[in-house]
Amino acid sequence: MAKKLAELQSQMQSDILKRTDGTLPRISVPENTTAEKRFGVYQFAYLSRLIEILSGDYENTWKFVGDEQFYQLAAQYVEAYPSNHPNVRWFGRYFPKFLSDHESAGAHPVLAEIAAIEKAIEDAFDASNDDVATMDDLAAIPPELVTGLTFKLHSSCCLLKQQTNALAIYMALVEDETPEQPENLDEPLYTLAWRNNMMCQYRPLNAEEGMLIDLVQQGQSFATLCEMAATMQDADTAAARVAGHITGWLQSEIISELVIAK
Amino acid sequence: MVEKPPFLGFGLGLRPQHYTEILEATSELPIDWFEIISENYMVEGGRPLKMLDQIMERYPLVMHGVSMSIASTAPLNMDYLTRLKTLADRVNPKWISDHLCWTGVHGVNLHDLLPIPYTEEALNHVASRIEQVQDFLGRRIAIENVSSYIEFEESEMDEWTFVAEIAKRADCWLLLDVNNVFVSGQNHQFDDGNFIDQIPVERVVQFHLAGHSEGDDVLIDTHDQPVCDEVFDLYEKALRRFGPVSTMIERDDNIPPLAELLDELNRARHIASGVLSHEQLETAA
Numbered sequence: 317m318a319k320k321l322a323e324l325q326s327q328m329q330s331d332i333l334k335r336t337d338g339t340l341p342r343i344s345v346p347e348n349t350t351a352e353k354r355f356g357v358y359q360f361a362y363l364s365r366l367i368e369i370l371s372g373d374y375e376n377t378w379k380f381v382g383d384e385q386f387y388q389l390a391a392q393y394v395e396a397y398p399s400n401h402p403n404v405r406w407f408g409r410y411f412p413k414f415l416s417d418h419e420s421a422g423a424h425p426v427l428a429e430i431a432a433i434e435k436a437i438e439d440a441f442d443a444s445n446d447d448v449a450t451m452d453d454l455a456a457i458p459p460e461l462v463t464g465l466t467f468k469l470h471s472s473c474c475l476l477k478q479q480t481n482a483l484a485i486y487m488a489l490v491e492d493e494t495p496e497q498p499e500n501l502d503e504p505l506y507t508l509a510w511r512n513n514m515m516c517q518y519r520p521l522n523a524e525e526g527m528l529i530d531l532v533q534q535g536q537s538f539a540t541l542c543e544m545a546a547t548m549q550d551a552d553t554a555a556a557r558v559a560g561h562i563t564g565w566l567q568s569e570i571i572s573e574l575v576i577a578k
Numbered sequence: 579m580v581e582k583p584p585f586l587g588f589g590l591g592l593r594p595q596h597y598t599e600i601l602e603a604t605s606e607l608p609i610d611w612f613e614i615i616s617e618n619y620m621v622e623g624g625r626p627l628k629m630l631d632q633i634m635e636r637y638p639l640v641m642h643g644v645s646m647s648i649a650s651t652a653p654l655n656m657d658y659l660t661r662l663k664t665l666a667d668r669v670n671p672k673w674i675s676d677h678l679c680w681t682g683v684h685g686v687n688l689h690d691l692l693p694i695p696y697t698e699e700a701l702n703h704v705a706s707r708i709e710q711v712q713d714f715l716g717r718r719i720a721i722e723n724v725s726s727y728i729e730f731e732e733s734e735m736d737e738w739t740f741v742a743e744i745a746k747r748a749d750c751w752l753l754l755d756v757n758n759v760f761v762s763g764q765n766h767q768f769d770d771g772n773f774i775d776q777i778p779v780e781r782v783v784q785f786h787l788a789g790h791s792e793g794d795d796v797l798i799d800t801h802d803q804p805v806c807d808e809v810f811d812l813y814e815k816a817l818r819r820f821g822p823v824s825t826m827i828e829r830d831d832n833i834p835p836l837a838e839l840l841d842e843l844n845r846a847r848h849i850a851s852g853v854l855s856h857e858q859l860e861t862a863a
Contacts, residue, residue, distance in 0.1 A: 318703035320732070321694065322651035325683045332688055342695075344729045346767045349795040354765075357727045357796060362688055369689075399687045402645035402658045403617045407689070445623030471622070514625045 331355070332362050333398065366394045366407060373408040373438055376489040377415075377431045389415065405442075409435065426498035429482030430489075433518065436474035436509035440516045443472035446572035453574050454566060463539040464577030467532045467562070470570055472511035475521075475529050477504045483520055506530075512569045524548045525561055537577065538562075580718070582751070583673050583783050585858075586611040586638055586824040588843050588850075593829070594618075596836045597629045608840060608847075609637065613826050614669070616643040620661045630669070639669050640784065640824075642753075643676040645687065648711065648721065649694045649704045650680035659714055666715065672824075673783055675720035675753045678704070678741065695730035696740040701747065708748035720751035720783050725761040725790070725799030737762065738776035745781040752777065754820070755786035755828075756813045757805065761797040774816050782820050787813055787846060788828040802831035805842055810849060817853040825850070 328339045343351040367390040371378045378386040393414045399407045412435050415421060415428035448470065457465060481499050488495035506526025509518040521529065527548065528541050536544075538558065546554035565571050587610030592600075600607065612633060619630050633639070645658060666674060679691040694700050712718055723741050735743075745752050754777060763770030787810070789803030805827065817823070827842050851859060 318651055318699045320697070321649075321700050321703060322683070324695065324730070324732075325651050325680060325692075328692065329683055329686060329688060332690075333686070342731050344731050344733070346765075351728065353794065354727045354796060357793065357798065358690060358692065361690055365689055399682075399689060400685050402647070402655055402681070402687055403620060404687075404689050405617070405621070440624075442621035442624040442626055445627070472624075511624060514628055 328358075332359050335359050363391060363394055366399065366404075367391065369404055370394075370408050370411060374411055374431050374434050376434055376486055377411075377427060379489050380430055380485060380495065381427065389418070392418075411435070424498065425500070426480040426482050426485060429476075429478045429480050430486050432476055432478070433482060433486045433507065433509070436476060436507075437516045437518055439474060440472040440509050440511040443470075443511060446471050448569045449566055449571040449574050451563065451566050454562070457574060457576065461576050463537065465538045466535055466575045466577065467565075467571050468573035468575060469529070469532060470510060470572040472509075472516075473529075473570060474509045475526070475533060476507045476509070477526065477530075478507060479504055481505075483507050508570070510568070510570055517568070524557070528558065528561055582780070583824075585822040586640075586672060587859075588847050589613060589640075589824065589826040590839055590843060591615070591642075591826060591828045591830070592630075592633065592639075593833055594626070594629070595833045597633075599836045601629070601632055607836075608844065611638040611640065611672070611824065611826075613640045613642045613828070614671075616641045616662055616665060616674070617645055619669075620658075620665055627668075634669055639671050641666060641669060641671040641674045642722075643674070644689075644691070645681055646676035646711065647679070647681040647687075648676060648707050649678060649700065650683055651703065652683045652685070654707060654710060656714075659711065663715055666717075673720050673751060674715065674717065675722055675751075675784065677722045677724050678744065679724045691724045693724065693726040693728060693730075696733040696735045696737055698734060701740060701743055705744055705747035708744070708750050712748070712750065718749065718751055720753040721745070721748075722753035722755050722786065723758050723762075724755070725758040725765075725797075727765055727796055727798070729766055736768070736776075738773045742776060742778050742781075745778060750781075751783040752781040753784040753786060754782050754816065754823075755788070756816055757786060757788040757790060757809045757828075758799060760809050760812050761790050761799050764797045770812055771815055774812065774819055777819075779820050782823055785813065785816060785820075785823050785825040786828045787825065787842070800831060801828055804838075805845075810845060813846065814849050814853060817850055822850075822854055822858045 331339045340351045343355055345351050345354045370390045393411055397410045412428050412431040415431050421428060479500055485495040506521040507518060508521055524545060531541055541558045542555045545558050589611035590609055592612040592614045619626055677691050682688045759770045759773045787805045788801045789805050791798045791800040825846050827839050
């Protein structure tokens with residue numbers, strides 16, 4: 317073990333994270349500058365680089381709150397969640413949770429939900445290349461086995477159940493339009509983000525489709541989907557409505573596998 | 579010593595902003611090869627890997643990482659190395675490189691290329707880790723000199739002595755970043771030409787050319803500017819010493835249109851054509 321090197325690295329890291337100066341006596345610099353200034357390059361770069369990463373990952377959250385508040389929130393996040401992953405792609409993965417837990421979340425719950433939309437879309441971008449189930453796969457299922465059929469969602473799928481008008485605000489921000497004022501919704505809104513033909517997609521779901529995707533995630537069968545759909549709207553057309561949703565999901569590459577019950 | 583990897587000619591860092599232009603070019607682009615940032619493709623799937631698959635059908639690739647943290651005193655991150663190896667199996671790169679630096683300890687990643695003191699202790703530590711990585715990956719790796727803004731009182735040797743000795747002890751290749759030599763030379767007031775002269779010719783498999791920014795009493799390795807004249811001058815000196823070495827422009831921020839990078843790359847070609855023989859340049863496959 318390189319003890320002196322280990323001790324130096326611990327000190328230096330601590331000084332970068334906490335903006336302290338324990339490393340300075342060990343630093344050598346030319347006469348035209350100072351150890352404080354030169355070490356400060358690393359201290360400054362740490363915070364600015366990670367805030368830049370967050371502002372890229374959460375561009376519309378940043379747009380919504382403005383530079384000053386985003387910088388403050390991002391700086392707090394950097395302190396609360398130091399990166400522990402070698403790939404900076406994952407640094408911001410806790411930002412929606414951080415915003416949700418933040419002291420201002422009670423007054424501004426919409427912020428965490430806008431960030432959650434951005435994270436869902438970002439995660440869909442480089443999720444696993446699962447197989448995609450097709451209408452032909454569905455047609456090949458023997459009719460007597462359809463009721464027990466379950467569905468595996470594509471790895472890129474993320475179902476959000478949100479309490480605010482975050483989606484409307486997000487969509488306005490993407491279009492560089494003035495967003496509506498934040499408000500709480502009377503009923504939760506489901507939004508699905510996923511990847512279709514290598515392109516990230518998202519769309520709001522009505523209450524029935526949102527519930528059905530939620531049930532699919534839980535591994536519930538076609539028969540259960542139909543039973544639950546019957547509680548939402550006209551029971552006589554429930555099976556047809558569920559079949560319609562499944563058709564849409566298959567055509568949109570939302571389903572990766574049709575699983576026949578054994 | 580094992581024969582060096584081939585001279586690939588003149589390449590660019592592959593950046594997502596240029597995917598479409600590269601893949602939809604109607605005539606052959608004057609790019610001999612690409613360097614990818616390994617971490618950008620250490621993902622599960624999606625467009626990054628799809629683009630990579632298409633580009634590797636047409637161009638030789640090398641892999642360049644920023645998170646190996648080879649000089650850290652934290653244990654080697656075997657999950658990272660496993661993912662790196664998986665990517666290498668997919669890409670079949672001409673070589674894999676990373677930096678002579680550390681990026682964090684105690685489970686934290688500072689996402690910076692942090693310098694170390696040039697001591698015998700550090701030399702033994704880093705050389706041993708490079709050997710472990712090479713054993714795991716089943717191939718030699720190339721180690722790159724970094725830009726630095728500080729030096730340490732406890733250093734026992736010059737950076738160039740340290741770099742040369744690392745290559746010898748770990749039996750690895752070197753990626754000589756000409757801009758980093760220039761930036762560190764300015765920051766620490768050493769002779770960048772002497773640095774070049776002290777690096778063993780037989781170890782260098784790649785040159786990086788990049789731009790930097792001027793801070794207050796310091797040059798910062800930002801990769802967001804064109805390569806400056808002084809770095810091209812130092813590149814010419816390096817070519818005279820090292821002969822034909824695969825050369826690339828590394829741009830990571832303030833990314834310009836591809837044509838601007840091709841102009842810079844052509845300047846490197848032009849300099850090389852004045853230093854190297856036609857036969858030497860022709861060895862680029």
